[in-house]
Amino acid sequence: MNLTMSDTKQKVTIVGAGLAGALLSVYFAKRGIDVDMYERRPDMRKAEAGAGKSINLALSTRGIHALKEVGLYEEIKKISIPMYGRKLHAPDGTLTFQRYGKDDSEYINAVSRAELNKSLMDLAEENPGVKIRFNSRCTGIDFSKPEVYFHDDVSSESFSVKSDTVISTDGATSAVRMEMMKFPRFNFSQLYENYGYKELTIPAGKNGEFQMEKNALHIWPRGNFMLIALPNLDGSFTCTLFLPYDKELGGENSLELLESRDNLKSFFSNHFHDALELMPDLEEQYFSHPTGTLMTVKCFPWTTGDRVTLLGDSCHAIVPFFGQGMNAAFEDCTYLNEMIGKHGDDWGKVFREYQKIRTHDTDAIADLAQENFVEMRDLVATPKFQFKKKIEAELHKLFPSRFVPKYSMVTFSRIPYSVAHHRGKLQEEILDILSHGIDALKDVNWQEAEELITSRLEPIGELE
């Protein structure tokens, strides 16, 4: 590795000890760089987890790759549950299984956000150079020094930290990014979906057993809304209901109209009968949980001066419908680490190259995630979609180096998101042509398929 570090000991300040910050600190520790991390919340390993924030995640190839790079995957694997596909729940209770990958070797992993974060903090602190200070809310930053200002909400003490380098991993409402907005020519957008979400729990059975198929991501696709469920280690499932806020968009199926207990019960009974049976305390849960929002954040630049950069949700928060938010943030770490490998502690160069390579890809996954919402809540349930999935699987077998399902490119490979987005569109056009007016695999014009694929899709490199 062509690593050129200055002789002087480096110190990096990380703002935010969430998933991305905690993982990133280990990357730095492995390079012998000291890290001081400041986290707004109390130590979650000692306190109750805050409610309302999405508590289930789907760890897949990009995230796993990063964890492996720093030797953490084996530990994290212990708290993960493989999910091999989607288990669709029809309104009449009929179950259908849609495999994610080509076979049981391709799966995504349900993991608890809190457990993962706690593990990453533990593993980070095993490195003597990594320190975490909690209850430290970032209140501002002087980019020129750089110096970060914090307020300790417990001790009511304000303090500041000077540093060689600052990396802001403080999430979708990043305080550091807010300060960047004061700079001229800072491009920024935050866009909310007209949908909110409620988290609900299906408890474990009497003997701690899973009350539905354990190794699947459950979906109740209902067109304009949906319920999903992911398994937890203790036998329970965390469910998330995604629903339009207003009746203008959702009609009678909107958060606005579920505010009455009667409506809630009949809504669940009509649309999610089998889930309702497993949630005896639905009402209590529903009315005590906050409604979550769904936001996409894009911005540019990520880097200010030569010393400060954003990473993860702080520069590219996305909606959860491709299960890639955490994976994208972990992949940021992979790319940033690669740039440090190339340019050592020439941080200006490191940060500029990292943002240059990475922004196209994070813009792409933001768009992919928004597009996948329609697929999850609506299309997956349609015969047309299911038929196209069959053709897709067949084409992947026939042309493994050229035709890779979009879901696989995003989830089971490290092909840049922007490439996956672009090729996904080309492939969708091919699928539309091939599936037009037919409904059986035997009617597919395979000759035409070959011509379309070889003319439109260049071979891509080996998948991971």
Added chain:
Amino acid sequence: MNLTMSDTKQKVTIVGAGLAGALLSVYFAKRGIDVDMYERRPDMRKAEAGAGKSINLALSTRGIHALKEVGLYEEIKKISIPMYGRKLHAPDGTLTFQRYGKDDSEYINAVSRAELNKSLMDLAEENPGVKIRFNSRCTGIDFSKPEVYFHDDVSSESFSVKSDTVISTDGATSAVRMEMMKFPRFNFSQLYENYGYKELTIPAGKNGEFQMEKNALHIWPRGNFMLIALPNLDGSFTCTLFLPYDKELGGENSLELLESRDNLKSFFSNHFHDALELMPDLEEQYFSHPTGTLMTVKCFPWTTGDRVTLLGDSCHAIVPFFGQGMNAAFEDCTYLNEMIGKHGDDWGKVFREYQKIRTHDTDAIADLAQENFVEMRDLVATPKFQFKKKIEAELHKLFPSRFVPKYSMVTFSRIPYSVAHHRGKLQEEILDILSHGIDALKDVNWQEAEELITSRLEPIGELE
């Protein structure tokens, strides 16, 4: 007019006495509603105008309509100069004229931002119910009361104002909008062009005469950059140079590389020879003027609670390439006034309907303005564009109720911007089809034209 006002005397607070705020205050005065207006800057009627802000505007039909509604147009007309079309300056000095409208009855009006603003303030203050307090910088707002907080930067006094209603016309960097960003589900984007601008002046001749054609908007289109010039009442022209910031985008024609005096002189000599001859003090001007940025702002909602709304640049700042920024803000006043006519002082209803109708249109003019940059700096100079303009004019004569040039819909009518945007695209497709592979009007397939137009374009209402 179905106007239902409460018996109690209403008071409206307007934040910002720029063009939109000043005009809006007159609308309220005409309805017998008192207005207190607060302006961050000192009274520009007593102080020097600040440099750097675009000082020339193009007043057209939408803006004129609003001025007429409140009886101000005759006064403003006195400080306006009609521009009947574009005067293109080729690199070799050749001049070409491209008419904007169908004849001399259709023109846009060059007007000085400062003079217009001063006149509007004078005219506003003629109404006893309208008061303006200067040097009052908005520092915050409590939306629930509503109460606005100000700081007087001259007296160093802080004060607050309670009000029935607050309308924020404080421009692209609106303080009120910044506060709205703290609300959940506030959608917001600010996007900067990779181009900046410099304002320069071509002075009047020795006897106060115009040194170029007075009644035209002058353009030096140069592909990736351009210079434009608008006439002033004193015989001078205000020129604006639009150029990429970085050499990565602009090559040797970028702001970055003009920082040296030698480069500046040779750049102007190569590309704007005729303009250079009229600017003896180019260097002095160039290096003493700030570089302006070009930003598009979109947001939603504009209205918070029932009492506070945004208007003008504060909710839809756009780039200047369609000459519609001020016209769009003035048209906001027309729409808002119409809603007050319908709903009286039911401000919640007034504001919600105003934002509902208006946001589609302001999103559309934002996009139109960005698209028109390419047209102005590049396309206008191409034979293809000029030929399509000829076909367009011919089609407008043949099908006056169906085919109205996009420029005319935006500039010479009050057709909603969103309709103009949509129809503009349909028309562009028709022009592409008809102009394909030919270069003379006699070769146009007029039979095909009729079929395309009658099948694709419904008749629209009477143009203003």
